[in-house]
Amino acid sequence: MSHLLIVEDDELLRDGLCAQLMRAGHNVSSAVDGAQAQSMLETTRFDAVILDLGLPVIDGVAVLKWIRQRLAALPVLVLTARDGIEDRVQGLNAGADDYLTKPFDMAELLARLQAMLRRSRMPAFGGTLEVQGAANKRLRLDPNLPLGWLDDEPMELTRREWSLLSLLVGNLGQVVGREDVLAVWQSEPTETGTGASNALEVYVHRLRRKLQDSGLSIRNVRGLGYMLEMDPP
Amino acid sequence: MTTAAGFSLKRQLLLWLLLPQLILWLMGGVLAFRVAMTYAEKAIDQSLTQSVRSLARQVKPFGSGLLVDFPKAAQDILEQDPKDRVSYMVSSPPGSFLLGNSKLPGPPADATPTSSEPVLYNVELDGKTMRVATIDVSFGEGPTQQRMRVQVAKSLSVQESIARELVRDVLFPLLLLGAFMSFLVFAGIQRGLAPLQRLEAQLAHRNAAALSPIEMTQAPEEVHSLATALNQLLTTLRRSLSQEKRFLNDAAHQLRTPLAGLISQTELAMQEKEPEALQRRLAKVHTGAQRSAHLVHQLLSLARTEAEVALLPVDAAALAREVAREWTPRAVAAGVDLGYEGEESLTVPADKLLLREALSNLLDNAIRYAGRGTTVTLRALHRDGQCVLEVEDNGPGLSPSDLQHVFERFWRASEMPGGCGLGLAIVAEIAQRHGGAAIALGAHPQGLLIRLQLRGTL
Numbered sequence: 210m211s212h213l214l215i216v217e218d219d220e221l222l223r224d225g226l227c228a229q230l231m232r233a234g235h236n237v238s239s240a241v242d243g244a245q246a247q248s249m250l251e252t253t254r255f256d257a258v259i260l261d262l263g264l265p266v267i268d269g270v271a272v273l274k275w276i277r278q279r280l281a282a283l284p285v286l287v288l289t290a291r292d293g294i295e296d297r298v299q300g301l302n303a304g305a306d307d308y309l310t311k312p313f314d315m316a317e318l319l320a321r322l323q324a325m326l327r328r329s330r331m332p333a334f335g336g337t338l339e340v341q342g343a344a345n346k347r348l349r350l351d352p353n354l355p356l357g358w359l360d361d362e363p364m365e366l367t368r369r370e371w372s373l374l375s376l377l378v379g380n381l382g383q384v385v386g387r388e389d390v391l392a393v394w395q396s397e398p399t400e401t402g403t404g405a406s407n408a409l410e411v412y413v414h415r416l417r418r419k420l421q422d423s424g425l426s427i428r429n430v431r432g433l434g435y436m437l438e439m440d441p442p
Numbered sequence: 443m444t445t446a447a448g449f450s451l452k453r454q455l456l457l458w459l460l461l462p463q464l465i466l467w468l469m470g471g472v473l474a475f476r477v478a479m480t481y482a483e484k485a486i487d488q489s490l491t492q493s494v495r496s497l498a499r500q501v502k503p504f505g506s507g508l509l510v511d512f513p514k515a516a517q518d519i520l521e522q523d524p525k526d527r528v529s530y531m532v533s534s535p536p537g538s539f540l541l542g543n544s545k546l547p548g549p550p551a552d553a554t555p556t557s558s559e560p561v562l563y564n565v566e567l568d569g570k571t572m573r574v575a576t577i578d579v580s581f582g583e584g585p586t587q588q589r590m591r592v593q594v595a596k597s598l599s600v601q602e603s604i605a606r607e608l609v610r611d612v613l614f615p616l617l618l619l620g621a622f623m624s625f626l627v628f629a630g631i632q633r634g635l636a637p638l639q640r641l642e643a644q645l646a647h648r649n650a651a652a653l654s655p656i657e658m659t660q661a662p663e664e665v666h667s668l669a670t671a672l673n674q675l676l677t678t679l680r681r682s683l684s685q686e687k688r689f690l691n692d693a694a695h696q697l698r699t700p701l702a703g704l705i706s707q708t709e710l711a712m713q714e715k716e717p718e719a720l721q722r723r724l725a726k727v728h729t730g731a732q733r734s735a736h737l738v739h740q741l742l743s744l745a746r747t748e749a750e751v752a753l754l755p756v757d758a759a760a761l762a763r764e765v766a767r768e769w770t771p772r773a774v775a776a777g778v779d780l781g782y783e784g785e786e787s788l789t790v791p792a793d794k795l796l797l798r799e800a801l802s803n804l805l806d807n808a809i810r811y812a813g814r815g816t817t818v819t820l821r822a823l824h825r826d827g828q829c830v831l832e833v834e835d836n837g838p839g840l841s842p843s844d845l846q847h848v849f850e851r852f853w854r855a856s857e858m859p860g861g862c863g864l865g866l867a868i869v870a871e872i873a874q875r876h877g878g879a880a881i882a883l884g885a886h887p888q889g890l891l892i893r894l895q896l897r898g899t900l
Contacts, residue, residue: 310739312731312732312735312738312739382771383767383770383771384766384767384770386763386767428774430767430770430780430781431779431780431781431782431783431819432763432766432781432782432783432784433763433766433767433770433780433781433782434767436770436771436774438774
């Protein structure tokens with residue numbers, strides 16, 4: 210369970226966000242303006258902040274800069290009603306980890322928040338990549354060594370299989386492009402007996418076999434790449 | 443427009459047209475004075491030369507002395523004008539006064555007067571500048587030969603007064619002429635600038651609503667072209683303002699509908715007692731709110747397409763794949779097989795944000811309307827020197843008559859919820875901003891194909 214701080218001046222939206230995030234299993238606090246947010250951040254430890262940019266008293270960008278000076282590692286998801294490119298760049302430059310334009314889809318917000326929390330708990334290759342497939346099977350990957358476990362059973366993975374699977378797990382539910390995989394492979398030592406780029410299909414095929422019954426499957430997205438999906442329950 | 447402090451076209455023209463006249467007048471005066479002085483000096487020199495020669499002839503040697511045959515009449519001539527006093531002196535040997543009415547100094551040391559050619563020079567005498575002519579004559583013979591000096595002098599004040607008179611005679615008419623010409627120049631400038639003043643009068647007191655063309659019937663070429671350029675600007679402004687007004691009108695009307703729906707549904711929901719019916723109402727409220735949100739987003743994108751665009755090199759193929767990847771989860775959820783075909787890389791001059799918006803709209807449209815189980819393909823192709831971006835689906839497609847309307851604002855092919863009739867209008871607008879076009883075609887055997895043709899690949 211994570212402790213989240215929501216900073217939003219619009220009552221309707223703040224109320225809705227709090228309720229939805231609580232239902233998603235988070236511990237939620239809220240602030241109505243920048244000053245209140247700052248005093249709460251000074252006294253309480255939060256796992257992530259959802260911050261509106263258009264705040265009264267102290268505006269969101271100022272709060273963001275303030276946070277970056279004190280709590281460099283705190284993940285911040287910025288909400289903005291303006292969608293001009295300059296506003297986005299300004300927000301990201303000031304230190305936002307991610308942003309969403311209002312109005313947004315609640316599912317989208319939850320997914321971004323989840324990804325942000327996952328990233329913050331895995332500081333620079335420190336922790337294991339982990340994903341829970343359907344049927345409660347758990348896939349874990351070592352961040353540095355070509356090791357993986359499916360429900361605590363060690364998997365047999367070559368280095369390339371491991372790096373491909375790491376990419377897919379890290380981008381669960383999103384498409385990983387062929388060029389992204391090839392770029393990662395190129396930066397790694399060559400594996401004996403392979404080398405041709407069309408071997409990607411071969412690796413995907415092998416991984417699919419190894420992920421059988423895991424509740425996870427690799428979707429081939431025509432001309433775009435591959436996507437790791439959780440099977441519908 | 444900025445006005446430099448004190449800069450006026452009229453003042454500038456006056457300055458640059460009248461300044462040369464003033465210079466001409468001053469130079470004329472100086473030159474006339476110098477010329478007059480030269481001529482007056484020449485005249486004085488001539489008369490002095492004559493006088494000194496005549497006087498020398500009147501002095502004759504007489505035995506060992508000199509006889510000056512100086513008739514009263516001649517003396518009168520020499521001393522005629524008291525103001526313009528003529529002085530003379532005869533000395534022998536040169537320098538020792540013999541006779542005359544004034545003591546005159548000798549010529550400069552480097553000049554040797556002879557009996558035929560007098561030496562002419564200026565001396566200061568009693569605070570006055572005098573012009574002196576001197577000749578030396580020999581008389582007597584053999585060892586008794588002696589030299590005699592004859593000098594005649596005249597005040598130079600005569601010369602100056604002559605010159606001054608001459609200058610006055612020349613400069614006064616010139617001054618009158620100058621005044622007359624200045625008047626002509628001023629009138630000419632007034633006349634020349636009058637069309638500009640008329641233009642100003644036409645433009646002043648106009649407000650944003652009065653954008654009718656300026657009427658200029660009689661005006662010089664330059665002012666005419668200025669007025670024409672202004673009229674072109676006014677026409678463009680008028681057109682874009684009326685477009686904007688129409689757009690704002692449309693937008694407000696379009697927003698009214700979902701808002702009216704929302705209000706009626708919430709009113710009903712508040713009266714609803716049965717939980718299940720309440721749920722259904724709330725679901726409708728949610729859909730309505732989403733529709734309004736979508737509409738606002740689309741209206742904003744449409745407004746953005748009308749701003750200035752900066753065309754920079756963009757890899758359209760990579761961008762297309764990126765957008766397609768972003769839409770893949772939505773496509774999967776909607777049961778649509780989304781894919782990409784075409785170039786690996788395709789660089790075109792484009793506004794990346796707008797192009798991304800266009801591609802997003804095309805995919806949104808296809809995924810929304812093609813239906814479950816269909817295939818949607820995004821392509822980025824290089825064809826006949828053009829960049830072609832297209833989205834093809836094998837959904838139900840549109841009738842040929844509907845195909846003509848797809849790019850019209852607020853036109854909708856179906857009453858399927860979520861659409862607002864702006865998506866493809868935005869696509870067409872973005873294509874135009876890139877100097878290209880958007881076309882809608884039927885796909886084979888069925889479906890819809892929207893193609894974006896962008897001018898110029900790199």
